[in-house]
Amino acid sequence: YAVDLYDTPSDTEVIDANRKIASELGAPPAQVALAWLLSRPAVAAPILGATKIDHLETAVESLDLKLTPDHITALEAPYRAHSIKGM
Secondary structure: OHHHHOOOHHHHHHHHHHHHHHHHHOOOHHHHHHHHHHHOOOOOOOOOOOOOHHHHHHHHHOOOOOOOHHHHHHHHOOOOOOOOOOO
């Protein structure tokens, strides 16, 4: 199912940018993604519930991860909007 939703080259580029920043910061990619989301109060996106305690710990730790403007730019640069899928 995921292959039907994430199928453009820019999706992979966004993932790669996230992983690069996560590596630089020594943080899990999920923590970087959540820190980005927290840096954008106007962005509303569903986040599925944690199924393991470490998922919850990562989410809580994202509250303390501060991304620089350069990090945010690097995360957002490869993003390309695409049509709604999965409806």
